[in-house]
Every structure is written in structure tokens, then in C-alpha cells.
Amino acid sequence: MKKAKQNETKPKADLEQVEKPVAKKIKKNEANPAEEYQMVDTMLTADFYKVDVVELAQKLIGKIIVRQLPQGEVRAIIVETEAYKAPEDKACHAYNNKKTDRTKYFWQDGGHLYVYSIYGNNYCLNITAATKDDPEAVLIRAVQPLSFDIIKEIRKTKSPKLQDLSNGPGKCGGCLLLDKSHNGLNLCDQKSGMYLIDNTKQYEIGVSARINIDYAEEWKDKPWRFYIKNNSFVSKG
């Protein structure tokens, strides 16, 4: 056994100066049990996604999104989701089987992407569920960054709060550098450069009505929003 003493070679003051803002916040995250994780680095396969959208929305909580970028690899834990289930769900963009250039990506087998833009340059990430005949998908509303440095570089937010990196659907798209060109991407295909991996940590999962769908009449109260309790990256509630 060799004696490890690499820390002694670096001046302590210098290290603190460079890494203080990041290190401080990460430490705070680790102190919160809801924000721990234990990833298992194998890609989730097609069968995982070929279930009803409400079930998939629950199963996705805690899973880890991986995306390969020229800047490096982005990793983040899914901490908040919502299920959207056409044709009957009035909150769903594909309600009543409405198929347009935007919504046609609902009709894909589970594990593919539907990315829509809203209110300017905000791109929201959805993962399809069930089969290509079932127009249903899970909206990713919030993630907890694991690769903070690269996500900070990508998102370019002015907010000093770490949570503002990814506590909203448009912010998640920003973290992952997504736009409409990623519509139809297959999360089960190695060549996509984007996939999900498992996380064996068990979380306390909260359930609520979906957010900002007041127009959906009787469907607005469906308990189809899922989130990790006490996780500071969840958007609300």
C-alpha cells in the first residue's frame, strides 16, 4: 500500500478560491437524503417504456438522464414528471387525436422524444409511453443536475440559485441542449447519444394534480404529477 498524499501538493487557499461556490452547494445537496442517488450504469431498454403513461411517469422518477455532448456528458436525475394521455385527456396536445406537425411525435413507440417549444425559446422534453398507437407521453418538469459544471455552461442563467438551473420543464430542455430537431429521438438506440439509466435509491414520491392546465376542465384535477418529496429541485409543491 502506498501512502496517498496528493492533497498536500496543492495550496489549500487556492483550491478553496476556485471551487468554493460549487463545492459548497453540492455539499448541501448531499446533506439532503432526498437528493442522494445510487446509479446503475446500464441503459434502460424498450420494455421499460412500453407501459401506460401514468405508470411510466412514476417509474421515471429517480431515473438518470444521460446525454453525450461535444462539451462532455450531461447527467441529471429526473425529480418531477407529468403524464399526458390522449385521445381523452383534454390537457394533452394530442387531445382527440389532433395530429399536427408539432404533435405527430406522440405516435411513436415508448422511449422516443416529443420536444415542443413554448413561450419563446423554451423547449420541453417529453418521453413517449406505450405503443405507437397510443398518443401518450411524460413531460419532464424538473431534474437534479449531477454534472453541474457542464450544465452551468450550457444553461447560461444569471440566477445565483442552483435550483434555477433545472426546476422547470423549459429549463430541463435547456440543460440538455434540446430543440425540435430532437423530436423522434430513440432513447433505446445507442447511436442517439441520449439514454436513461437506473438508480436503485428508493425515494418518497409525492403525487398531485398537474400544473398550469386550467383549460383542461375535468381533466385538470387528475393526480398525474409525480415528484420526489423534499427534493429542492422540484418546481413547486
Next chain:
DNA sequence: AAAACGATTTTCT
């Protein structure tokens, strides 16, 4: 071709 809208984000009190 023009107008209206939105599963939001950011900024400003």
C-alpha cells in the same frame, strides 16, 4: 398572411 395562444422563464417591485 395575420392574429392569437401557450404543459414558461425572467425580471422587477
Next chain:
DNA sequence: GAAAATCGTTTTA
């Protein structure tokens, strides 16, 4: 917490 910002998509004519 309220109000503004912002632009692709859909609707309307």
C-alpha cells in the same frame, strides 16, 4: 408575487 418578455405553432380569414 406580479408583470413582462418572447417566438414557434396553430387558428382564422
